Amino acid sequence: MLQEFDLPARWTSLIQDYFSEAVHNLAQMWPDEQSLEISYRTIEGFDTEFANDIVKNPDLHFHAANQALRQFLIDAGSPTMYPFVRIKHLPSDQVRTVSQLRADDIGQMLALDSVVTKISGVRPRIYSAQFECMACNHAMVINQPNEQELIEPVECEQITGGCGRPKRQTRFALNHKESILINSQFIELQELPEQMKGGIQPERIICIGEHDLAGKLNPGDRVKANGVLFIRSQRKGGKDTPVFDIFLRIQSLERQNIPLEEISITEDEELEIKELARRPDI
Numbered sequence: 505m506l507q508e509f510d511l512p513a514r515w516t517s518l519i520q521d522y523f524s525e526a527v528h529n530l531a532q533m534w535p536d537e538q539s540l541e542i543s544y545r546t547i548e549g550f551d552t553e554f555a556n557d558i559v560k561n562p563d564l565h566f567h568a569a570n571q572a573l574r575q576f577l578i579d580a581g582s583p584t585m586y587p588f589v590r591i592k593h594l595p596s597d598q599v600r601t602v603s604q605l606r607a608d609d610i611g612q613m614l615a616l617d618s619v620v621t622k623i624s625g626v627r628p629r630i631y632s633a634q635f636e637c638m639a640c641n642h643a644m645v646i647n648q649p650n651e652q653e654l655i656e657p658v659e660c661e662q663i664t665g666g667c668g669r670p671k672r673q674t675r676f677a678l679n680h681k682e683s684i685l686i687n688s689q690f691i692e693l694q695e696l697p698e699q700m701k702g703g704i705q706p707e708r709i710i711c712i713g714e715h716d717l718a719g720k721l722n723p724g725d726r727v728k729a730n731g732v733l734f735i736r737s738q739r740k741g742g743k744d745t746p747v748f749d750i751f752l753r754i755q756s757l758e759r760q761n762i763p764l765e766e767i768s769i770t771e772d773e774e775l776e777i778k779e780l781a782r783r784p785d786i
């Protein structure tokens with residue numbers, strides 16, 4: 505594994521070397537564009553070992569990549585933008601169908617070829633929470649990695665000027681106004697009809713799409729969903745069981761085709777298609 509403390513620096517050089525123009529454009533397009541798409545192939549060209557490490561330790565890399573990208577925007581005078589790096593075009597040995605998913609895949613970055621079957625409403629969730637210590641009014645920020653629980657401070661942070669009281673000696677109040685919310689959506693993906701073996705029910709997986717990925721998909725869309733598999737205990741009678749459900753946190757999306765109604769054919773293309781139709785070899 506690469507040294508964790510090196511990751512933000514490596515991401516900074518990668519973005520600097522290959523994407524400075526794209527970062528500039530992102531700042532111009534904000535908030536219509538909120539993420540920087542990076543092809544895995546570009547990262548492989550930059551450093552193969554670094555690229556391999558992303559697949560094995562994706563969450564560390566996403567954090568470092570987002571941090572590095574955000575720093576570029578801060579340096580360019582845009583401190584209020586929270587952009588996301590989205591990695592696409594994973595190597596073919598990381599591509600799975602839903603029914604191929606196994607315990608070994610948990611925690612890795614994978615690509616799922618699939619079709620969208622259901623979507624939930626888009627809901628806000630706290631991404632970065634600001635808490636205030638009720639004893640001394642000190643404010644502190646706690647990042648919230650998932651939708652499962654709100655993580656509170658363990659103690660009032662002395663390092664940032666707080667009183668140091670542990671949780672049991674004070675109370676921490678969530679300051680909604682100063683917390684950062686992002687959009688979040690549940691998306692159900694199903695394996696493609698051509699991936700199923702005869703007579704077997706298609707398998708499905710619940711995914712989470714956040715930030716600018718929420719609200720992007722519709723039932724029927726064929727997508728390659730790149731993301732990280734994680735597990736949660738199945739609950740029975742209010743208790744966790746040793747059996748797990750598997751979920752995908754989507755990191756990036758690649759559309760596999762354009763929905764029919766969105767295809768508009770220009771005259772030139774129409775001619776080309778007619779010519780192609782006359783060729784006996786197609």
Ligand SMILES: [Zn+2]
Binds near residue numbers: 666
């Ligand atoms: Zn305090």
